[in-house]
Amino acid sequence: MDPLMKAFKLLTSNGIGFLRLCAEYSPYDLADDGIEISLAKNYTRLASTLFSPCDSPRIQREAVALAEERQLSVNHLLMINKHAKKLKARGAAWKLRAELIAREGSLEEVEAYAKKRVMDEGGDTKKKPGVRLGRVVDGLRTISITDTQRRITDLEKTLDAAIKDDDQPRSEALLEPFWNLVEGGGTGLIKPEYRTVITIGLDDFAKVSCGKGEDVVVALSDGTTMTGAEFINAAMAGSLGDKLYVGLFHPTAGPVNLYEARFASEKLRTLAMAENLVCPWPDCNVPADRCQVHHIDAHKHGGHTKPSNLTMLCKYHNGVNDDDGPRKKRKRPSPGKPKRGRMRRHRGKVRLHTPGGKLVGNTHHVSSMGAMDLI
Structure with a gap:
């Protein structure tokens, strides 16, 4: 490993040790050492939170020790504190800090979970229309x-x-x-007709069909969600169309095979949309309704047009995906190092395989409600 990268890794894996040093200085002292003042203030504020007396000393002590043991970075700890401090009830902030410090996953994955937890606890002010x-x-x-x-x-x-x-x-x-x-030149809003894919597990569908799905929330390939009651209302209004399509998914293989063709048929596209309701590239929020069908193993390299080899990608990420990157069972060497990474199916789910070999998923809230997440 490059010496500079080693030094960077040493710093990022010693967040607690670095913050202990920050606790001994003012932000202006840190700024004299080349750290911008706004960042220095963030560091000293976080150090004060982690090491000053609080309302949950035992939880604080155990959480700090675990953060040091897990070698969490300063950025990871800043993210955790940003969300935890939104909880104002006595002891709630430190309880959430401890929960997030213990949670496995990348910074982005833990942050997505943190946002949900804060919302569940009523810590975030809801937007007003x-x-x-x-x-x-x-x-x-x-x-x-x-x-x-x-x-x-x-x-x-x-x-x-x-x-x-x-x-x-x-x-x-x-x-x-x-x-x-x-200005009145159009024909008004388009009446919703759900050519959009709606994913719902068999158990939840049974509940909704019996009128007992008040708490059921289903996700759509236009990036939105609807309740079980809204699902029934849409069906009664004729917005779901006159046909019901059922997709079958295997827990590890993904969508079941249907056809073999160069271009994805409408049924194959529907299966791909049901699996990934938004573009699965990390941090992308383009809904599947506006995405293109993508061959995970490129067709030019022998990739088949079957459900397990298809996913939805937005136009941009479909274009930058490294089709010529490393692949399993590659018969010839890769022509070059991948620059952006490529999509890959891992344990049934579609993930970005980065040039460094890491598998990363999209943390969009609807992304975790697709068909493969219901089984």
Whole structure:
């Protein structure tokens, strides 16, 4: 390993030791050593939280010891504290810090879990519906609309359907359809018809069908969710169409094989959407409705058009995926080191295989509600 990388790894694996040093200095002292003042203040505040007297001394002591044992980085500890401090009830913040310090996973995976836990505990202020207008900057103003996921997604689909230039950046391409709709030139919002894939486990479907699915939440391939009651209402309104398709998934192999063809049929596309409701590339939030079908093992290298070799990727990540990267059973050497990584199926689920060999999943909340997560 490169000496600089070794030094960096030594620093990142000694977060608690570094913060103990920070506790002995003011942020301005740290700034004199080349650390920007805002970062230095973050370090000293975190050090004060970790090592100062608190309302849960035993939990604090055990959590700090575990963080040191697990060699968590400063950034990992900053992330944990950012979410835990939102809980104001006595002892709640340290209880969550201890829980997050003990949780396995990458920083991004633990953060996704932390956001959910804070929401469950009522620590995050919920957004309120409304329209907000920004001030003028360089002759331009910004409008921001917050409303239910269903209404905003229906608006998005309406604007998408009116895009005339697919080569434009999406934000620019949506502008004229938006004003056309506002000024009365359009035909109104598109009525929801769920060609969108809805994933629901067999047990939950039985509950919903019997009218007992009030607590059931299902995810859709347009990036939204709906309750069991909304699912039934959509069916009663005819929004689900006149056909019900059932996809069969194996816990480790993924979708069951259907056809062999160069281009994915509509059934294969539906299976791929049911498995990955949003683009599975880490940090991507493009819903499967706007994604392209992607061959995990490239067709040009002999990859078959079957469910277990297909996934959904947004246009951008489908383009940057390293089709020529290392693959199992490769018959010829890779022409070059992968630059961005490539999608791979691991234990049934689609993950990004990074150039360094790590498997990373998308932490989008809908990403964890696809068909493979229901079995």
